[in-house]
Amino acid sequence: MLRKSHYLLGTVFILVLVIVDGFIIVEEKGDPKNMVWLDGGSFIMGSDHGLPDEAPAHPVNVSGFWIDKYEVTNAQYESFVTATSYVTSAEQYGDSLVFHTPEGRSLREIAPMSWWRLVRDASWRSPEGTGETLLSQAEHPVVQVNYADALAYCDWQGKTLPTEAQYEFAARGGRDRQIYSWGNQPIHHIEPVTNYWQGEFPVRNENTDGHHQSAPVGSYPANDYGLYDITGNVWEWVSDWYHPNAYSVLGSRNPKGVKREESLDPAEPDLPKRSIRGGSFLCSENYCQGFRVSARMPADPESATNHIGFRCVAPKRSNRLTALWLD
Numbered sequence: 001m002l003r004k005s006h007y008l009l010g011t012v013f014i015l016v017l018v019i020v021d022g023f024i025i026v027e028e029k030g031d032p033k034n035m036v037w038l039d040g041g042s043f044i045m046g047s048d049h050g051l052p053d054e055a056p057a058h059p060v061n062v063s064g065f066w067i068d069k070y071e072v073t074n075a076q077y078e079s080f081v082t083a084t085s086y087v088t089s090a091e092q093y094g095d096s097l098v099f100h101t102p103e104g105r106s107l108r109e110i111a112p113m114s115w116w117r118l119v120r121d122a123s124w125r126s127p128e129g130t131g132e133t134l135l136s137q138a139e140h141p142v143v144q145v146n147y148a149d150a151l152a153y154c155d156w157q158g159k160t161l162p163t164e165a166q167y168e169f170a171a172r173g174g175r176d177r178q179i180y181s182w183g184n185q186p187i188h189h190i191e192p193v194t195n196y197w198q199g200e201f202p203v204r205n206e207n208t209d210g211h212h213q214s215a216p217v218g219s220y221p222a223n224d225y226g227l228y229d230i231t232g233n234v235w236e237w238v239s240d241w242y243h244p245n246a247y248s249v250l251g252s253r254n255p256k257g258v259k260r261e262e263s264l265d266p267a268e269p270d271l272p273k274r275s276i277r278g279g280s281f282l283c284s285e286n287y288c289q290g291f292r293v294s295a296r297m298p299a300d301p302e303s304a305t306n307h308i309g310f311r312c313v314a315p316k317r318s319n320r321l322t323a324l325w326l327d
Contacts, residue, residue: 040064047294053244054294068311070217071141088149096122097305127306139216141309147301150310159312164240167277171293173224181223194232201284231291234309235276242275242298265298273298280307
């Protein structure tokens with residue numbers, strides 16, 4: 001009888017180990033701290049009332065995923081650099097692109113993109129190349145990181161960069177067919193709901209919200225999914241290669257963008273570009289209006305600027321008991 005009891009106890013112990021081990025095996029990837037889990041689902045991606053590359057509005061289905069609640073900050077990126085001795089591309093090159101207010105009275109008088117200057121020593125440590133320290137900007141989104149620099153951080157975290165579909169799904173916060181992450185009403189004209197350029201870009205920034213450039217992450221209200229600065233503050237790298245007509249050729253289930261060799265920016269057709277999403281403190285009503293949830297823009301993945309940052313995503317594998325037998 002005693003031997004039988006020991007046998008039963010041993011069997012139960014082994015079964016518990018299998019179950020516990022199973023939970024470990026299917027444990028979620030990445031650290032969910034300061035992340036939000038989105039169940040995924042169907043939504044209408046794009047817009048038929050925005051810029052041409054946002055059309056056509058079309059149904060898309062995305063699987064569930066974790067997404068960072070905030071844009072990655074200078075403090076977080078510094079931790080990564082300290083742990084890995086990583087050197088960004090801007091630091092290797094010794095210069096990077098910085099916005100400056102050009103001469104002229106209106107956008108019509110200014111050559112397109114002439115507001116960018118290549119500034120010596122500009123990097124994530126000194127976004128404008130002026131030798132400023134990060135002590136006062138630890139909670140600002142890290143900028144002056146190119147696509148590879150952003151992806152390296154996410155990889156270190158066991159995460160990756162979102163697709164355009166994941167990003168727009170998250171930015172909409174369940175508000176299908178809406179213009180902004182907060183709805184259809186332009187309340188940003190009267191309430192501080194996003195960090196954007198107030199005034200006529202690029203000659204006059206009225207700075208009514210108190211943030212001339214980036215703001216500390218979380219300075220503005222979260223969307224309905226609890227995500228901060230998902231529009232405005234800084235543009236964010238996503239994993240898709242850019243094409244203005246991507247929505248006409250991609251599938252509807254977890255689309256991941258066109259291939260690199262298919263990427264096309266009509267302004268620079270020989271240079272493959274990644275997409276960026278979310279808009280930034282340089283987006284205005286008279287220019288790109290990038291803080292609209294359907295807005296998208298091409299960006300050279302090799303370049304870094306003082307208005308592009310990122311956040312990461314991670315998939316989650318189910319830890320339900322049924323997964324032990326069905327996976």
